[in-house]
């Protein structure tokens with residue numbers, strides 16, 4: 055701080071008693087003593103900080119204990135719920151003490167550096183900010199631990215990128231109920247299809263709270279090796295149900311050759327009434343296997359198609375941006391617009407509008423656009439176009455402003471006319487920066503369009519947002535990967551192109 | 557023959573840059589304009605090819621008053637007056653060849669030149685000009701890849717493409733080192749002697765003036781305060797020197813080869 059040196063330094067020096075009184079007053083109102091000592095700036099800064107910090111502390115206490123009334127209950131509850139408030143309070147009191155000590159010495163005429171006081175103020179604001187913004191490192195650490203599985207899904211989501219169609223493998227044996235004189239023949243052993251042989255091939259069902267059904271010995275073969283086979287039944291009217299025994303579903307592990315053997319008791323079942331004397335049921339073993347050709351999952355396809363949409367969304371916005379911003383940039387270039395006061399007014403107007411439009415984030419423009427044209431990529435294009443016009447308009451106009459007038463004069467001096475001067479003197483100077491800025495903007499637009507979807511602007515952001523909401527972290531991970539890869543490639547390409555042109 | 561009569565230039569902000577300047581430049585002369593910074597040298601040169609409009613006076617170039625010309629007539633007259641600049645004023649991002657060909661724009665139909673097309677004859681002329689200035693192998697490079705001395709040669713080649721009768725050179729060597737300064741001025745001298753192109757050149761270093769000028773005018777605050785031949789320069793008196801460079805100016809060393817120090 056630059057303290058103006060008191061020009062007449064010969065002031066009657068107050069005695070210690072006065073100084074102490076002032077110091078005590080300063081404790082209650084930091085800055086007061088400094089004001090007496092004519093340290094106006096220091097005093098004002100301290101007063102302002104004191105008022106702000108005091109106000110914030112009171113507010114935080116009330117916030118922490120919203121239902122309590124009275125000073126003491128609020129204070130106690132605040133301290134209990136938010137221990138940091140106590141710490142902040144202590145710091146504030148230290149500040150007040152230091153302020154009064156500072157005041158004492160100033161009144162006694164001792165020049166003092168107030169840096170320590172202001173550092174303390176900064177520290178106070180830091181901790182107030184910490185308390186205010188709900189920073190919780192413990193939650194961060196524990197959350198990291200809990201979220202690890204989900205994060206790993208996002209980071210390596212590729213199991214979700216392919217899927218195989220599921221296939222049922224089934225072998226069955228016909229069972230006659232009850233046994234007739236000619237029970238059905240045993241099923242054949244097929245060379246390359248799953249089969250189940252039952253011995254015997256007839257029997258009686260279990261009866262609820264009655265006698266158990268007949269035992270069956272099942273032999274299966276040609277199933278997928280080392281995989282569970284569910285034992286199931288199909289009744290004469292085609293209902294399928296799983297074999298249950300002792301309340302548990304029955305399944306058996308196939309051996310290395312894909313065969314199995316198991317003894318079961320025929321299940322309970324109410325017999326359908328309108329079938330004949332003898333019923334033919336089927337007992338079968340079933341495996342559900344993902345055997346088919348691996349193919350891109352729905353999520354992967356969606357991510358790819360939306361990524362393409364996103365890239366084009368950015369491209370279209372950039373195209374529209376160029377179309378509008380080129381003419382606008384001429385109006386926003388000072389060197390072209392300083393001819394008369396009318397053009398100067400236009401210049402300031404255009405510049406002002408560009409600055410305002412540019413300072414509003416594309417996300418906000420997207421929200422506005424969705425109100426007008428509804429959800430979808432068009433809203434995203436509109437939003438990015440508006441922002442691109444403003445951003446490119448400014449960059450282009452700056453490129454125009456930095457045109458070197460020397461070559462233009464030199465070309466005029468050869469007898470070239472206006473058009474020739476533009477083609478040979480102006481355009482070669484503005485094309486490289488224009489191209490460079492445009493590529494850069496395209497880069498930004500694609501990047502922006504990945505998140506603009508989150509507010510309904512179409513593209514991959516929309517998917518990402520949905521998948522996160524559905525807690526489908528693998529699918530979200532696929533989207534994140536696509537975004538990252540695209541952005542990286544684009545970054546590289548745009549840097550390369552720009553290198554060529556500058 | 558260039559005749560300047562009573563030329564006055566007052567800028568919009570009221571600065572009087574030239575007051576009542578009159579002189580004659582007979583064909584084939586190498587005339588040097590000397591004077592302090594701000595004395596109006598650039599203004600004078602730029603008035604002649606009308607990069608700036610004079611306030612009053614006549615600029616008679618081969619019987620035509622340049623000061624009154626407009627539009628097409630002005631452009632056609634400009635073709636016969638080349639100009640080279642202190643900072644070369646090349647289009648940096650264009651190739652050397654394109655920069656040289658730009659000197660031909662005044663002669664080229666607009667339709668063709670806008671598409672970047674020049675006649676075979678112009679192409680040949682461009683290569684010849686580069687050859688003559690000793691930089692034939694640089695034609696396809698970007699102008700800003702060349703050294704300062706090379707860039708000024710490109711500037712001269714561009715002027716040469718106009719097949720001018722007069723070359724205006726505004727401090728053509730001020731941004732070059734002394735060795736390069738001599739080589740550039742020698743090129744101008746060759747053009748002056750071999751092609752009979754008149755040269756009107758502003759210079760800061762008196763040794764260069766003595767070496768290359770055939771006639772000299774001195775400007776001080778927009779007025780001509782000195783006229784002389786190359787020989788007169790060698791014999792310049794202290795009084796004359798102070799007329800040009802002001803009362804506080806001091807001559808460094810002897811009259812010959814002195815370097816002017818601004819007051």
Ligand SMILES: Nc1ncnc2c1ncn2[C@@H]1O[C@H](COP(=O)(O)OP(=O)(O)OP(=O)(O)O)[C@@H](O)[C@H]1O
Nearest residue numbers: 567568569571573592593594595596597598599600
């Ligand atoms: N565009 C302009 N508007 C207003 N005043 C100008 C302008 N250009 C030059 N001047 C003024 O006119 C006077 C002469 O300038 P000029 O550039 O002709 O001097 P010079 O002799 O070429 O100087 P130097 O050696 O520095 O190039 C100076 O006082 C300058 O400030």
Ligand SMILES: [Mg+2]
Nearest residue numbers: 597598599726
């Ligand atoms: Mg000058």
